Amino acid sequence: MVLLVAVLALATLPVQVSSQRPPNVVLVMTDDQGYGDVGAHGNGKIRTPNLDALHKASVRLTNYHVDPTCSPTRSALMSGRYSTRTGVWHTIMGRSLMRGDETTIAEEFAANGYRTAMFGKWHLGDNAPCRPQDQGFEHVVWHRGGGVGQGPDHWGNDYFDDTYEVDGELQRFDGYCTDVWFAEASEFVKREDARPFFVYLATNAPHGPYLVAEKWWRPCAEAGVPEPMARFYGMIENLDHNIGKLRNLLEESGLAENTILLFTTDNGTAAGVAAGNAAKGTWRGFDAGMRGQKGSEYDGGHRVPFFAYWPKGGVGGGRDIDALSAHVDVLPTLIELCGLRTEPRLPRDGASFAAALRGDGPPPTGRTMFVHSQRVEHPQKWRKCSVMTDRWRLVNGEQLFDIGQDPGQRRDIADEHADVVAALRDAYEGWWRSLEPEFPRYVRIHLGGAENPVRLMSHDWHTEDRPTPWHQNHVRNGFVGNGPWAVDVIEAGRYAITLRRWPSQLQRAMGCTHASIELGALKLDRDVAPDATEVTFESELPAGPAMLLTTLRRKDGKEHGAYFASVRRLE
Numbered sequence: 001m002v003l004l005v006a007v008l009a010l011a012t013l014p015v016q017v018s019s020q021r022p023p024n025v026v027l028v029m030t031d032d033q034g035y036g037d038v039g040a041h042g043n044g045k046i047r048t049p050n051l052d053a054l055h056k057a058s059v060r061l062t063n064y065h066v067d068p069t070c071s072p073t074r075s076a077l078m079s080g081r082y083s084t085r086t087g088v089w090h091t092i093m094g095r096s097l098m099r100g101d102e103t104t105i106a107e108e109f110a111a112n113g114y115r116t117a118m119f120g121k122w123h124l125g126d127n128a129p130c131r132p133q134d135q136g137f138e139h140v141v142w143h144r145g146g147g148v149g150q151g152p153d154h155w156g157n158d159y160f161d162d163t164y165e166v167d168g169e170l171q172r173f174d175g176y177c178t179d180v181w182f183a184e185a186s187e188f189v190k191r192e193d194a195r196p197f198f199v200y201l202a203t204n205a206p207h208g209p210y211l212v213a214e215k216w217w218r219p220c221a222e223a224g225v226p227e228p229m230a231r232f233y234g235m236i237e238n239l240d241h242n243i244g245k246l247r248n249l250l251e252e253s254g255l256a257e258n259t260i261l262l263f264t265t266d267n268g269t270a271a272g273v274a275a276g277n278a279a280k281g282t283w284r285g286f287d288a289g290m291r292g293q294k295g296s297e298y299d300g301g302h303r304v305p306f307f308a309y310w311p312k313g314g315v316g317g318g319r320d321i322d323a324l325s326a327h328v329d330v331l332p333t334l335i336e337l338c339g340l341r342t343e344p345r346l347p348r349d350g351a352s353f354a355a356a357l358r359g360d361g362p363p364p365t366g367r368t369m370f371v372h373s374q375r376v377e378h379p380q381k382w383r384k385c386s387v388m389t390d391r392w393r394l395v396n397g398e399q400l401f402d403i404g405q406d407p408g409q410r411r412d413i414a415d416e417h418a419d420v421v422a423a424l425r426d427a428y429e430g431w432w433r434s435l436e437p438e439f440p441r442y443v444r445i446h447l448g449g450a451e452n453p454v455r456l457m458s459h460d461w462h463t464e465d466r467p468t469p470w471h472q473n474h475v476r477n478g479f480v481g482n483g484p485w486a487v488d489v490i491e492a493g494r495y496a497i498t499l500r501r502w503p504s505q506l507q508r509a510m511g512c513t514h515a516s517i518e519l520g521a522l523k524l525d526r527d528v529a530p531d532a533t534e535v536t537f538e539s540e541l542p543a544g545p546a547m548l549l550t551t552l553r554r555k556d557g558k559e560h561g562a563y564f565a566s567v568r569r570l571e
Contacts (some may be wrong), residue, residue, distance in 0.1 A: 022338050023310060024259040025109070026189075026199045026246070027330075029077070030239055031070060031121060031147075031207040034269025035304050036288035037236055043272075043286040045225050046233050050244035051307075054263060058307035059319045059357050065326045065388065066267055068294065068301035068373040070146065071096035071123045073266040073327055074202070078104045078124065078135070080331035080348035082370065084435045087443040088124065089374035091146050092470040094460045094486055097443035100129030103344040105331050106136030109198040112340045117188045118142060120181040120202040126152045126460070128451035130443065133168065137200070141166050141184045145459055147204050148177055150471050151563065152457040155503040159211040176213065178205045178235070182242040186249050201246075206235035208270065213238075226282045232271035260310040260337060262330070268301040270294045291409040295373055297384040297395050298409050302371045313337060314358045321356050323363035324390045326371075329353055365390065368427045377464050379439055381432055387424040394424040442486035444545055448569035449490035456485055456565040462547075475502070475563045478554070482561035484547035487519075492543040494570045498536040499550050499562035507533050514553040515562070520546035530555055538570070 035041055039048040040055040066073040071091045072083035079086050079102040087099045106116045117139040118132045125131060126144040133140050143164050145152035154163040154170065163172045164180070173180045185201045205212070210231035217234025225233055243263070250256040273285035273293055292298030306325070309316050315337075328350035335342050336354035355361025372385035387394040393401045393409060400414035400421050414421050442462070447454055459470040461483030469479035489495075497517055501510035515535045516525035524537045550562040 021258065022112070022114070022196045023313060024189075024196045024198070024255060025114075025262070025334060025338065026185075026201065026250075026259060027262045028243065028246075028264075029074075029200075029202045030236075030265045031202070031204050032267065032270035032294055033206055033236055033239075033265040033304075034267075034272050034288075034293065034300065035290065036286040037206075037233075037269050037272040038305055041286075041288050041305070043288075045220065045223055045283055045286070047219075047237050048240040050240045050247065051263065054243065054247070054261070054307050054309060055305075056318050057316050058263075058309040059315050059317070059321060059359075061306040061308070061325045061353070062320045062322050063324050063390070064264070064304060064306040065299075065302045065324070065369065065371055066265075066304055067327070067371050068267050068296055068384070069375065070121075070207075070266045072373075074098075074122070074124055075102075076327040077330050078102065078106070079346075080105075080328050080344075080350040081346065082328060082349050082431075082435070084372075084374070084379065084438055085346075085349075087438060087441065089372075089379055090376065091123070092459055093377055093468050093483070094442065094462045095374075095377065096123060096146065097125035097130045097445070097460065098135070099443050100134060101345060102135070103342075103346065104135045105334065106132070106198065106200065108136075108331070108335060108340055108342055108344075109338075110136045110138065111342075112338070113195055114198045115139075115193055115195045116198045116200075117185070118200045118202070119185045119188075120177075121147070121204045121207075122202070125443070125445075127445040127454055127456070128449055129446055131451075134450065139167060139188060141181070143177075143204065145457070146470070147207050149209065151459045151469065151475060153472070155472065155505055159209075176238070178203050178238055178242055182246055186246060189249065189255070190253065203239060205239055206232050206270070208232075210235060210271065224283050226274060229271050229274060229283070229285055256311065258310075258312045260308065260313065260315065260334070262309075263305065263307040264330075265304045268292060268294045268296060268304065273300075289408050295375075295384075297371070297373060297386045299386075299393065299403070299407070301373070302386070308357050310337070310357075314360070317359075319359065321353065321363050322390075323353075323356070323365055324367050324369060324388060325353060325363070326350070326369050329364075333357065368424070370428065370431050377462060379435070382428075385428070387428050389424075392420055392424060394421060394428070397425055397428065400424075442545075444486045444488035447487050447489045447541075447567045448493065448495065453566045453568035456548075456567065458483075458561055458563045460485055461561060462486060469560075469563060478558075478560070479563075480558050480560045482549070482551060482559070484518075484549040485565075486545075487548050487567075488545045489541050489543050491569065492541065494538065495541045496536050496538050496568045496570055497548075498534050498566045498568075499552065500534045500564040500566075501552060501562065502533070503564050504534070504566070509533055510535075510552065512552045512554050514551075516551045518547075518549040520544075528552075
């Protein structure tokens with residue numbers, strides 16, 4: 001059966017689908033696991049037998065790149081577009097919210113008759129229109145914020161026996177977070193349904209804090225792996241165990257043959273390389289010969305594993321594809337592999353690697369691609385960036401490395417190749433100009449729309465000079481700072497805006513004496529009893545975009561924003 005499928009920005013290619021029944025897809029993405037944090041890549045201390053077996057059976061993209069931090073990578077993967085185009089270039093400060101008008105991978109599969117589900121970490125917005133259920137997923141089991149235990153997450157979650165959101169409702173689970181995500185994904189896979197499935201299984205592990213049962217980390221420590229790396233490795237070994245269980249389920253259910261199984265990670269390693277002060281003689285980790293870690297513009301910050309396995313489609317056999325590839329390529333590749341009909345609302349940046357994965361055609365070549373780390377409110381030109389080709393890396397617009405001859409990026413040869421530097425700088429300039437229209441735009445949280453009430457957390461404040469209080473520990477410690485939420489009032493009417501120092505589940509006194517809000521032209525304030533757990537303002541709000549700023553004055557005179565707020569449309 002031949003279908004016409006849009007691949008790249010405006011290209012249309014004929015696709016040969018290998019089966020009358022479209023393949024299922026399971027996309028597993030871990031958090032903060034680097035290229036060197038897999039045994040098959042040469043790490044002699046970590047035990048990943050199931051990942052090693054998948055590596056052996058798969059086609060591997062060995063020159064596959066993502067952004068140096070998590071939210072940007074996730075938005076690029078979801079959309080097939082460079083992350084900054086989607087409104088995402090940070091992990092906090094309202095810059096981790098992906099625009100609602102992006103056509104996501106889940107929306108593409110849902111439009112083609114797939115049932116879709118997401119488990120674990122989303123980190124692209126906790127409120128409409130940015131939630132996973134707003135972006136094409138019919139079933140979701142997830143935590144808010146950027147990690148379990150962060151500010152927007154259910155208060156008190158600590159990786160064990162936690163409370164997560166299931167299709168908009170809170171539900172308590174027994175067990176370790178990673179085990180829960182895989183168990184819930186397995187239950188979804190096993191459901192009787194005539195439709196094929198797309199599963200996005202995005203774990204929060206091995207992101208810190210490095211919490212995992214002793215049985216997983218103790219053997220690593222006894223083998224000479226220092227702390228906290230031993231616990232980091234233990235989290236990965238638990239992940240590996242779950243991947244083995246998932247593969248067994250697919251085999252026993254008769255689904256493995258026609259299921260595309262993808263494994264990748266969101267950025268370079270966070271704890272797989274020892275800090276500079278680690279004791280001499282201890283295991284110092286494994287960087288796979290690369291420079292840099294999570295957040296770095298060097299390859300160690302953004303070159304990560306990518307394994308693809310689909311027996312019925314001819315994707316497998318233990319082959320390597322060395323051509324330059326990236327997160328933006330995943331969506332167009334799956335569109336072609338699965339024969340999806342597609343009409344994206346926005347042009348995409350990725351290319352399809354379907355033919356190369358099947359082994360019946362070459363990979364895209366001659367490409368120039370870009371990654372950068374913009375952990376600021378407003379992007380800065382040349383900040384922590386890499387311009388990449390199959391041969392070259394231009395880092396921060398100044399350093400040039402021949403990646404084939406110098407994979408560790410130790411010798412800067414910019415002075416020897418001024419023409420290459422000039423060409424790559426020109427390519428970056430053009431790319432930057434294409435991004436600039438997004439910089440002044442806000443991704444706005446909808447008030448009075450699909451989500452009512454809306455629960456806000458300071459994780460998404462917009463601030464200029466310092467980070468926001470994005471973690472529960474910041475709330476516990478009384479972080480002093482403030483910033484507005486970017487919002488859009490969907491329907492004019494009367495609203496109640498409730499401010500809290502603590503999450504509502506605690507019913508704890510704020511210890512504040514005064515509160516105020518500003519929303520567009522509206523300014524309201526009032527005194528507060530110190531033992532009050534919350535303060536509510538009611539007012540008519542006009543429809544349209546605005547910035548919502550709140551202030552609480554404590555008994556000690558210090559002022560900061562309300563870490564938690566809820567906004568309900570009353571009429």
